[in-house]
Amino acid sequence: MAKLNMVEAINLALREEMERDSRIIVMGEDVGKEGGVFRVTDGLQQKFGADRVIDTPLAEAGIVGTAFGMAVNGLHPIAEIQFEGFLYPCLDQINNHIGRIRNRSRGRFTCPLVIRSPYGGGIHAPEHHSDSPEAILAHIPGIKVVIPSTPYEAKGLLISSIRDPDPVIFFEPKRIYRAIREEVSEGDYAIPLGKARLVQEGKDVTIIAWGAMVREALNAAEQLKGDKIESEVIDLRTISPMDVETIITSIRKTGRGVIVHEAPRTCGLGAEIIALINEKALLSLQAPIERVTGFDIPVPLPKTEHYYLPNPKRIVMAVKKVMNF
């Protein structure tokens, strides 16, 4: 087994899946010859040819809108949007067509499509390269939203996303593209969509996170051990549909919760999770759920980005607040 980072793990998943199924094609800006700006698709065009790994013109809605047509007519496209900040022109296609076609045609036409995009902050990127738009996507019916948190997870979740009969938005936390290296098995393993991962068990508080924030949560949990606080850490993995059961089971056990996300606070997924907990586990709560989130501002440029991003310190403070309520 090789130790891979997330970029390599995703590349491996694409490679293996493309070998398995000739209907799978990769398309996007700079994905071919260049192998993607983050090298996620490195070497794929050399291996599978320019008909299956397609360098497209610079047109995000065009990429996603044609990928939709391809999926309807029997291919399994994996479209890359180079950065999440360029995904917004695609929302018309995603909301009005991609998420609806199965329903609108009562099953006659379907859209087995994956849209991959690096997302999130923390790499000192230029403007429009650090957003976390997952809640916007999670609000759209008919699509699934998946976010991996480690290389191993990324491979297994991407395999499931590719094999899913419905459209999946696959957000890759670019901050940890190369930050974590771990054993990633070759060959086929699929991590089911819609199931969260219990990263670490604990009895005192539940910390819910996804993507790059899982690492921050684990870091906070480690620090909290010094205060004799045992944190249970949940990696949501699939943002939509969410694994409500795992969240509720954990909250019933710990009675306390902290939700961590990079996205802006208002109408972020944290709000939805709190609503679900209120509906299903209110009487188990020992304290109001805390949110550690980005703010309702555009993600700042590198000089001040650190004010914006949730970090272990803020998570520790939030956990202490719910513990001392």
Place this chain on the structure above:
Amino acid sequence: MSLTEDYDPLKGKMLQILKPDGTLLPGEKPPLSDEETFTLYQKMVFIRLADQRALMLQRQGRFGTYAPIWGQEACQVGSTCALQKSDWVVPAFREIGATLMMGIPLKKFYLYWMGNEMGSQAPEGINVMPVSVPVGSQTLHAVGIAWAGKLKGEKIVSIVYFGDGATSKGDFHEAMNLAGVFKTPTLFFCQNNQYAISVPRSLQTASKTIAQKAIAYGLSGIQVDGNDLFAVFAATKEAVEKARSGGGPTLIEGVTFRFGPHTTADDPTKYRTEEEIEPWRPLDPLVRLRLYLKEKGLWNEGVEQGLTEEAQKEIDQAVKDAEAVPVPEVEEIFKYVFAEMTPQLREQMEYVKSTLA
């Protein structure tokens, strides 16, 4: 010489074969046999009557908001009759003609506009996409569909319908560009009916023609008299053959006129005068075919009456059948969102059910 060369958009010529008076232009031959022409005329009569019925049903509250075809029958009948059964049609929302021509039953068509998604479920083997309401967004789908066909080695073509308004949208330009770069077997059929709701063609673009937009993307383009069945058919046939043999996409601009409102929710007297409509009346696509067929001895008042009665009977039955479809059960609105219902959807469905008890 091909038609797209003869009628290169930059030459500013519009292809016409059958004149409004029902005679052929000098030197032109009909591209369809008398028998084919009569059959297509019959289809156009049927489509016009089925469209009028839809309008009537809407006025009676038995139909939802509806976008009538009235005036654009030749565009849709002339283009679809150049297709094969396995080809793909990607409609906008005024495509009763193209839809029925591809074999979607009228009952299904009515069902959709009566508010039942089952009406968008094309029967297996008929590749007609559901209507696309977001203007122009479907142009990209036709490119993707044709592109997939090309990559799979299938000999299919796709045709996408849209209006003059859609040519102002970004998706249209991205679609033309992608189709040009990858030479997808796609036909872009613009029904230039002179109005996008209230906005006239002159405010939509400063281009002299819509067909000329093809030039910028390296596509073939041609402007045809959209009320001339023969011209539409001839141009489409050539474009289909070209696309099917790997020659790439074509933009066809059918110059036509929407006699009716944009939809039943619209009052066209607010933005266009009777004087403006008047010159278009003699250009009606059915009128010239009638004159043409009359000259051939294939049409008279009696024939028309026969066609009409036959059509009305079939339309009556389709209305009856569509209205007899019961209101679907609650499950219907949840069960097609994903291949497998999520726990969330199941919970929401059970909730609605509990409120209905």
